[in-house]
Amino acid sequence: MILERLILSEVRNYESLDWMPSARLNVIVGANAQGKSNLLEAIALLGTGKSFRTSASGEVVRQSAAVATIFGEARQTASSARVRLGCRITLGSRSVRKTYTVNGHAARYAGYLGRMRVVSFVPGHLQLVTGPPSLRRALLNAALAQDSAPYYAALAAYERALTQKGALLRDAAPLDEALLAVYNERLVETGGRLMLARRAFTVELEERARTAYRSFAGASDGWLGLAYVPNIAFELPTDAGVQSAFRAQLQLLGAAERSRRAALCGPHRDDLRFTLGGEALAAYGSQGQQRTAVLAVKVAEFGFLEARSGDAPILLLDDVLSELDSERRLAFLQALGGYGQAFISSTGPLEVPDAAVYRVRAATLDQVA
């Protein structure tokens, strides 16, 4: 995917911007708080409807404005098919509303997501191995939801049913057992699909990541391993297999869920486990090895999305290359050798070949190389 034109209105510190980026590498340099990350965030929002910095999308709207608009024209690398995307964030009196357009027509989020795929890499991702499980679930969801509309639909339905079940357990007195059974059944049906998709995805991700890790670190480190750790263990990777395991676990924890008034089991508690040469990477790996593993996983995520759609996703590297030593930086960019278009932000000058370099100052872009 190539983003050919980006138009912003009232987005973060950009009052307005109309920009035609390079089809290859775009390096955006500037001091802090000038609008580097805001630009990358806007591209992520355009592709996924979500910011990689905040879950409160209202923050994206420029101060004293009520509506932020991000508009983009993108082209598929292989087929040259074009798509025009629009994402608008409107501040209401009590809520924030996001609306989408595809080629000028209003679209629902489910029909919007996946039109322009992006892989973002931000400093927070560097904690992927050692940080909380939510980071690793976010990795699973970011890749799978962009790849598959049915996955996103199952995820949205699962999260909704989970919220409803939580509210029911917390507030309802006496507890309506029939209603609890309805939400549990919705969780089993949609959660089962998430578990199967995550399992298959992790197998592919591991294969790609271990190749990438070896190319970064050589053979001395041993193989990188990546395993899906479902909250609900299942033996048969089939619809019936995961569903019966999920039902059995709900049955087992039924009393605990009632007394603690919370949903205690399901894929919202899934995790991934990293190993190196068979040892747990979070506990026994060096910081350098953990960081290399993150780079390998990002390369793998990129490769997965590229292979599935036959088109390289747009790569967003927000202030992350400066966190790497020059050797790793080069190896990383080389591993992504086939990448299509990339956006890299940095406070200092970056030595990367063949890049269009822009300097950003107070939300104004100037091409300097």
Next chain:
Amino acid sequence: MLNRPRAEAQSLADAIIAVKDRVRLCSRCFSLTEEDPCLICTDVRRDATVLCVVAEAKDIYALERTSAFRGRYHVLGGLISPMDGIGPAQLRVKELIDRVAREGPREVLIATNPNAEGEATALYLSRLISPSGVSVTRLAYGLPIGGDLDYADEVTLAKALEGRRAL
């Protein structure tokens, strides 16, 4: 409004007052009506063996426009959503169960929206009503008429495949 004749403003004001004074809920189906019971509930030509459950009164008008449904209605007054503090007790669920027991329809058709809350409400009602032996049905999901397979979203298409039927 300031530029319009006074009579126009008066008739608008009268209309608003008339809505307030005359429109109320039907004591049987809880639809909006000026006469109680409403015209649909009292129409003897309507099929008493099929009862269609909708979330809001406005859904009745949508279904009536099709002229394809000849049964009667029951308005829940919303959808179950614990996160918004709406449980079965806040809706006309008990009234529905009583009505099914009293009127003994052959079929209860649940016509809630195909979203998360509509789906959960339908499943819940089905759990309550099915044990009594009444057949509980749900509106079909599928492709829009005149639509194009190529442009259908995958989720709708998958639902349409699931709900396919013999020709």
